[in-house]
Amino acid sequence: MAxxxxxxxxxxxxxxxxxVEVFYVxxxxxxxxxxxxxxxxxxxSKDCGLGIRTIHRGKIGSSATNNPxxxxxxxxxxxxxxxxxxxxxxxxxxxxxxxxxTPLSFDASLEVEPAGVIDLIEKMLTGAAEHPAEVTSxxxxxSTATVTLANSQGVRYTDQHTxxxxxxxxxxxxSTGYEFDHSSFMEKVDxxxxxxxxxxxxxxxxxxxxxxxxxxxxLLSPLAYAELLGNVFVPALSGRNVHAGRxxxxxxxxxxxxxxxxxxxDDPLLEKANGSVRWDAEGTPARRVDFIRDGILETFAxxxxxxxxxxxxxxxxxIRGGFGGLPAIGHHNxxxxxxxxxxxxxxxxxxxNVVGAHTANPTSGEFSVELSNAFWMEDGQFETPLRSAxxxxxxxxxxxxxxxxxxxSRAIGSLVLPSIRINKQRIIGK
Amino acid sequence: xxxVRYYDLRHVTGQVTHIDIxxxxxxxxxxxxxxxxVIRVLYKTGWGxxxxxxxxxxxxxxxxxxxxxxxxxxxxxxxxxxxxxAPRGILxxxxxxxxxxxxxxxxxxxxxxxxxxxxxxxxxxxxxxxYIEKIENVQFxxxxxxxxxxxxxxxxxxxLAVASGNGNIQMGYEREHSIHGFNLRHQQALGKKAAxxxxxxxxxxxxKGGKMRAVLDPELAGVFAHEAVGHASExxxxxEGSSVLKGKTGLKIGxxxxxxxxxxxxxxxxxxxxxxxxxxxxxTEIIKKGIINAYLHNRETLSSVxxxxxxxxxxxxxxxxxxxxSNTFIEEGxxxxxxxxxxxxxxxxxxxxxxxxxxxxxxxxxxxAEYGYLIEDGECTDMVKDVSLSGEILTTLHGIVLCGDKRIxxxxxxxKGGQSVPVSDGAPHILLDDAVVGGSGVD
Numbered sequence: 020m021a022x023x024x025x026x027x028x029x030x031x032x033x034x035x036x037x038x039v040e041v042f043y044v045x046x047x048x049x050x051x052x053x054x055x056x057x058x059x060x061x062x063x064s065k066d067c068g069l070g071i072r073t074i075h076r077g078k079i080g081s082s083a084t085n086n087p088x089x090x091x092x093x094x095x096x097x098x099x100x101x102x103x104x105x106x107x108x109x110x111x112x113x114x115x116x117x118x119x120x121t122p123l124s125f126d127a128s129l130e131v132e133p134a135g136v137i138d139l140i141e142k143m144l145t146g147a148a149e150h151p152a153e154v155t156s157x158x159x160x161x162s163t164a165t166v167t168l169a170n171s172q173g174v175r176y177t178d179q180h181t182x183x184x185x186x187x188x189x190x191x192x193x194s195t196g197y198e199f200d201h202s203s204f205m206e207k208v209d210x211x212x213x214x215x216x217x218x219x220x221x222x223x224x225x226x227x228x229x230x231x232x233x234x235x236x237x238l239l240s241p242l243a244y245a246e247l248l249g250n251v252f253v254p255a256l257s258g259r260n261v262h263a264g265r266x267x268x269x270x271x272x273x274x275x276x277x278x279x280x281x282x283x284x285d286d287p288l289l290e291k292a293n294g295s296v297r298w299d300a301e302g303t304p305a306r307r308v309d310f311i312r313d314g315i316l317e318t319f320a321x322x323x324x325x326x327x328x329x330x331x332x333x334x335x336x337x338i339r340g341g342f343g344g345l346p347a348i349g350h351h352n353x354x355x356x357x358x359x360x361x362x363x364x365x366x367x368x369x370x371x372n373v374v375g376a377h378t379a380n381p382t383s384g385e386f387s388v389e390l391s392n393a394f395w396m397e398d399g400q401f402e403t404p405l406r407s408a409x410x411x412x413x414x415x416x417x418x419x420x421x422x423x424x425x426x427x428s429r430a431i432g433s434l435v436l437p438s439i440r441i442n443k444q445r446i447i448g449k
Numbered sequence: 450x451x452x453v454r455y456y457d458l459r460h461v462t463g464q465v466t467h468i469d470i471x472x473x474x475x476x477x478x479x480x481x482x483x484x485x486x487v488i489r490v491l492y493k494t495g496w497g498x499x500x501x502x503x504x505x506x507x508x509x510x511x512x513x514x515x516x517x518x519x520x521x522x523x524x525x526x527x528x529x530x531x532x533x534x535a536p537r538g539i540l541x542x543x544x545x546x547x548x549x550x551x552x553x554x555x556x557x558x559x560x561x562x563x564x565x566x567x568x569x570x571x572x573x574x575x576x577x578x579x580y581i582e583k584i585e586n587v588q589f590x591x592x593x594x595x596x597x598x599x600x601x602x603x604x605x606x607x608x609l610a611v612a613s614g615n616g617n618i619q620m621g622y623e624r625e626h627s628i629h630g631f632n633l634r635h636q637q638a639l640g641k642k643a644a645x646x647x648x649x650x651x652x653x654x655x656x657k658g659g660k661m662r663a664v665l666d667p668e669l670a671g672v673f674a675h676e677a678v679g680h681a682s683e684x685x686x687x688x689e690g691s692s693v694l695k696g697k698t699g700l701k702i703g704x705x706x707x708x709x710x711x712x713x714x715x716x717x718x719x720x721x722x723x724x725x726x727x728x729x730x731x732x733t734e735i736i737k738k739g740i741i742n743a744y745l746h747n748r749e750t751l752s753s754v755x756x757x758x759x760x761x762x763x764x765x766x767x768x769x770x771x772x773x774x775s776n777t778f779i780e781e782g783x784x785x786x787x788x789x790x791x792x793x794x795x796x797x798x799x800x801x802x803x804x805x806x807x808x809x810x811x812x813x814x815x816x817x818a819e820y821g822y823l824i825e826d827g828e829c830t831d832m833v834k835d836v837s838l839s840g841e842i843l844t845t846l847h848g849i850v851l852c853g854d855k856r857i858x859x860x861x862x863x864x865k866g867g868q869s870v871p872v873s874d875g876a877p878h879i880l881l882d883d884a885v886v887g888g889s890g891v892d
Contacts, residue, residue: 083482104475105473155690378806382620
């Protein structure tokens with residue numbers, strides 16, 4: 020299924036380098052943006068990108084372009100780049116495997132048309148009308164892309180992805196609300212609910228009260244939890260960060276690192292999940308990887324480069340941030356699981372979102388963030404909204420005594436998370 | 450075509466060169482190429498936008514076909530977009546002292562390696578340095594007959610040191626980015642500084658959260674201006690009702706000594722010779738002597754909101770322009786640094802920035818310092834780590850009681866709407882009363 024020039028490129032490259040890998044993406048998206056309740060901009064985006072990686076005597080070179088017609092210039096740049104790299108142990112690119120060609124994150128019924136985008140917007144606005152808060156902005160987009168991975172070992176894989184993204188922002192006096200959803204499948208997004216939640220949180224958070232500085236029991240929604248986990252904890256599981264000395268979990272393999280009721284794994288084959296793939300960004304067959312089982316750290320994530328260098332095996336965790344990025348260590352569907360329970364029965368500070376999680380210290384895990392849409396919650400009900408307060412702590416230490424995981428999980432990007440309850444966390448009031 | 454009220458085309462081609470050295474291994478180094486265009490058509494009720502990768506300039510029928518497809522898209526809009534008038538004209542791009550393109554990548558790599566090696570220290574377990582150089586060739590045309598072209602080169606580096614000891618792990622991070630040309634020479638001191646901070650932080654205490662007096666260094670005070678005032682003054686946020694500053698021009702929100710500016714025309718890292726919709730760039734006084742004076746605008750938000758000037762539209766290659774900050778700063782006051790620490794007496798001195806975030810509608814912001822020191826009797830004493838500050842836009846600025854007499858700008862990148870653009874922030878040292886400091890330390 021690969022494009023003809025890809026075979027030509029590989030043939031050409033093999034004259035100069037031991038191995039070559041081609042990553043080619045071609046996609047289209049349509050989106051519309053709301054200014055208050057009216058669409059004021061509609062956009063079509065045609066994306067195209069070629070990334071080339073060469074390996075010669077353990078030296079890895081790379082280049083990228085969004086003009087595939089100029090693949091020769093790009094190939095020359097990749098070969099030149101390889102000359103600068105420090106040589107390393109290298110055991111070869113993956114050979115082809117007989118993997119199913121049925122895409123996992125592709126909705127054949129999804130049409131990338133303006134009409135579908137308008138339909139999503141209208142449904143969000145219908146949901147938003149449930150509460151008095153005013154819509155300030157919003158967006159909906161539909162996309163499809165074809166990804167081709169080919170290498171000089173004979174791999175010729177093609178995958179297709181679709182995407183639906185929606186978001187809405189609302190304000191009520193001086194109180195804001197935001198909600199979004201993203202999926203590969205139209206049936207998995209609920210635009211009415213997204214609209215309803217955005218205006219709900221804006222409306223209900225108005226007239227927030229102060230909270231006293233001190234230790235409080237908190238409940239982090241999947242959204243708030245994703246911010247802290249994604250910015251700090253997940254990078255600490257990357258083999259590259261571990262071997263570079265940048266991970267706080269680096270010395271703890273085989274030992275307990277978090278509460279024994281928690282398991283964390285990557286499941287690339289999860290049905291109808293956002294990040295599902297059959298092969299990773301280097302063509303290694305994707306499989307479930309259990310990083311932490313019942314609180315015990317079992318493995319780190321590896322791509323080929325890091326694995327070969329440190330005598331490990333790739334865990335199929337190579338990902339690419341777009342065509343121009345080199346493969347790097349990441350995850351496909353990162354799941355936090357464990358014993359589920361009712362976690363909102365006892366009085367707790369519910370935290371819907373946080374502001375500033377990216378400023379956390381990724382090495383030590385220390386953070387202090389501002390709360391967003393926080394409430395005193397009683398018997399699972401939103402009671403008093405909290406106007407403004409900070410939450411301070413340490414993402415790693417926080418995971419050592421989790422009081423419970425909610426029954427429901429939610430996909431936030433490629434993280435699949437429950438709400439979590441943690442007792443005695445430090446909140447700084449105003 | 451009937452119904453077309455305006456169109457513009459912004460086509461950017463260029464090249465990115467990067468080098469990544471991690472624990473003395475050259476992980477990757479080389480160049481990539483890009484070619485991206487965005488065509489915006491204002492048709493009847495709103496914008497139809499085409500984002501095109503690998504764009505080939507075209508005229509006549511081919512170009513008309515693009516305009517028609519943008520019009521079809523715009524057909525689904527229901528807005529009432531009006532464009533304000535704005536002056537045209539392009540500034541010269543300042544000449545570079547040394548063009549990075551004249552230095553071969555082997556030499557760049559060797560110089561970067563020198564900076565990375567300068568961070569080596571017995572307690573440092575990881576050193577990492579990155580070089581990035583981006584050359585953009587921008588071509589702009591619009592339906593009013595304006596045509597502009599310019600080339601910009603931005604280059605610079607980051608150096609990271611990670612120190613470890615007694616189960617504790619800390620980092621020091623330094624960066625330098627510039628529009629003035631190649632800047633990798635004679636920079637080993639920054640590698641050494643990153644290491645020194647990482648090692649010192651191993652012994653630092655956790656900051657104790659609460660309300661206190663704080664002295665902010667120029668870098669952090671610049672981020673404060675960016676987060677607390679800059680974003681909320683962006684005309685698109687004001688227009689849609691998601692800024693707490695909406696309808697507040699003339700309101701006094703700070704002391705007489707507080708003036709906050711955004712100026713895309715000065716030769717700092719956020720410099721643009723012309724904005725992304727072809728409008729001349731000029732300085733906007735957002736806060737003037739403590740009073741909300743003007744918003745940042747593009748042509749659309751200027752006509753809708755007023756109070757200010759257009760010329761603040763910015764875009765990544767191939768992306769539609771958004772109202773953005775460029776070089777944002779607090780103007781100098783007349784206090785010496787000594788006076789600021791004396792006046793503070795007891796409090797906390799916060800240095801460096803790990804970034805920040807704002808909810809402009811709620812008027813709440815948060816930002817994080819790299820490290821700090823306790824101030825006791827006007828003197829810096831113990832080092833503290835992981836300190837952040839939060840506050841409310843409409844009240845916190847009153848707390849800026851003194852501004853120093855020397856301003857320093859720091860380069861960085863700012864994200865909005867999925868686009869990241871180069872900016873600089875700056876300020877003199879400032880003294881902030883009643884700062885809400887977050888930290889996990891307790892008595």
